[in-house]
Amino acid sequence: MPLPGVGYAICMIDIYMGMYYNTIIGWAVYYLIASLASINSVLPWTSCDNEWNTPACTQITSPLIGNPNATTPAKEFFERNVLEQHRSNGLDDMGPIKPSLALCVAGVFVLVYFSLWKGVRSAGKVVWVTALAPYVVLLILLARGVTLPGATEGIRYYLTPEWHKLQNSKVWIDAASQxxxxxxxxxxxxxALSSYNKFNNNCYRDALITSSINCLTSFLAGFVIFSVLGxxxxxxxxxxxxxxxxGPGLVFIVYPEAIATMTGSVFWAIIFFLMLITLGLDSTFGGLEAITTALCDEYPRALGRHRELFVAGLLVFIYICAxxxxTYxxxxxxxxxxxxxxxxxILFVVFTEAAGVCWVYGVDKFSADVKTxxxxxxxxxxxxxxxxxxxxxxLVLFVFSVLAHEEMLVGEYAYPAWSIRVGWLLTGTTVSCIPLYMVYKFLITPGNFVNRIKTIMRPEVTSIPPADTALCAL
Structure with missing residues (x-):
């Protein structure tokens, strides 16, 4: 079948995600180090008395009326100390690399490498920590959040539906992306992870449990966030x-602002950013494991036998790209x-994946495989x-996401036209993997036009391995 192009497209998505997602984890590492350094003092985003603050900095408890340019200590800490984006003029002049951030991101990649280099033998052990620790922290933060004044209003706002927003296509697109x-x-x-299961593993049960836990976790996190917003x-x-x-403003500005006003703020900051790091590492493990598993399985002799070197080379490549x-x-x-x-x-890739399995391979064959x-x-x-x-x-979500796409703005910064073209090129390199592989498969298949189409549309038949030793990648 001409669907391996979907796999290559997913690998491209994971590479792009690794180029920026690990940087966001690096920001959390920067905050964690700053919090640990403040154990015997106060958090650096508590006051306006730091060297990076501007005259517009105003304590969050002070009235901001009459000063539209006023900013908070947490906002200035993120923008002027962590990122130092004021030293850049945008994508046309990004400035040099900030060494401290580069080191934080390098630390993230080192952690990722030693979690993935042995495959599920190493990643499986690390995930026990990165998957369970956030729940402990979430419950601690929830217990603290609901006791804060105004938390009830925040939770009420969270649980009150606004039905009219269902008419907005962006809401559906954001929900699907989430x-x-x-x-x-x-x-x-x-x-990738299911490929390590036994052939007769109860994937139906696993699918229900995984999706239910995911949604319930997001629901729980909503209480933690909106209690603090209230x-x-x-x-x-x-x-x-x-x-x-x-986006990042909620995690790196609003929540740190709230933490700075709490009793024992340093403690809450440490556990909050530890939670962010473990959550981020858990997510990046999955995406990078998908790349390594897919390519090692596809090229077992060239890559599978040298997994440790391949993972190291892949992470070094992504780090250089990141x-x-x-930079500033x-x-x-x-x-x-x-x-x-x-x-x-990702919307188009998932559509193609679903359509390929259900419309090309066929629901009847797929159901028969599940029955087996x-x-x-x-x-x-x-x-x-x-x-x-x-x-x-x-498919409808993908079409609406393209039609409803707006020009990018970050604060008052409007992205230059050339950067938007580069952005669409990035999207094109991912989406094009699917039709390009179809063309490649068609060209290398012998026979006339009709026979080539019939051949490449025919599923590859493999023998069913014994249930006690087999691996499946359903």
Whole structure:
């Protein structure tokens, strides 16, 4: 079948994600080091008395009315100390690499390497920590958050639905993207890790448990976030809409602001950024493991026999590509990669993956394979979802995401036209893997035009291995 192009597209998405996602983890490492250095003092984003602060810096408890240019200590710490983006003029002049950030990101890559170099033997042990530790921290932060003044209003805002926003296509696109990022269906994570299961493993049960835990975790995290947002709205005498930010601003500005006002702020900062790092490492393990598993399985002699060297070479390559994100203007590149790397392409890749399995390979054959593994055929609900609901829904989301795409803005910075073209080129390199592999498969297949089409559309038949020793990559 001409669908291995989907696998190469997923590898491209994971590479792009590794180029900027590990940098974001590096920011959290920077915050953690700053928090640890403040054990015997106060957090550096608590006051406006630091060398990086500007005259516009105002304590969050002070009234900001009448000064539209006022900023908070946490905002200036992130923008002027961590990123130092004021020393850059944007993508046209990003400035030199910031050594401290480059070292933080290098530390992240070292941790990732020693977690992946032995495959699931090493990653499986590390995941016990990176997967479970965040739940402990989330529960601790929730217990603290609900006791803060204003937390009730934040939680009420979180649980109150705004039905009119369902008419906005961006809400659906953001929701789908969030599921892809948190659950990982478009990053090859689930396919790579499931390939190590026994052939008769109960993948039906695993799919339900994994997706349920993922959604419940996001629901729990919402209480943690909005209880603190409600507290910040209470402290600043603002509405929650005015306090909340999207993306890195929420994690690296709003939440640190709230932590700085709490009793024992250094302790809360340390466990919060430890949680961010473990969550980030858990996610990046999955994407990079998908690349290594896919390529080592595809090229067992060239790469599979030298997995440790291959993983080292891959991570060094991605780190070198990620170095521009550690410059003073790196934040602009991070946002560009986030939107045009996995952001747009992943919807099309997941649609092609679903359509290829359900429309090209066929739901009947796929159901028969599941029956061979589980002993029973999937019900009508699942077959209907696979045949119609999922692929059509994904295709509509992809079309709307392209049509509704807006020009990028970060604060007051408008991305230059050339950078948008580069962004679309990044998306194109990912999406084009699928048709290019189809053309390649067609060209190398012998026979006339019709026979070539029939041959490449025919699934490859492999023998079913014994259930006690086999591995499956369903």
């Amino acid at each position: 599921i892809f990022f948190s659950l990982g269906p478009g990053f090859g994570t689930l396919l 507290y910040m709205a209470h402290v600043q005498n603002k509405s929650i809409e005015e306090v909340g930010l999207e 170095l521009p994100t550690t 203007g790196g934040v602009y590149l991070v946002d560009l990669l986030n939107v045009y790397g996995p952001g747009l392409a 593994m589980l002993g029973h055929t999937p019900g009508c609900f699942w077959r209907t979802c696979w045949s119609y609901i999922s692929p059509v829904f994904l």
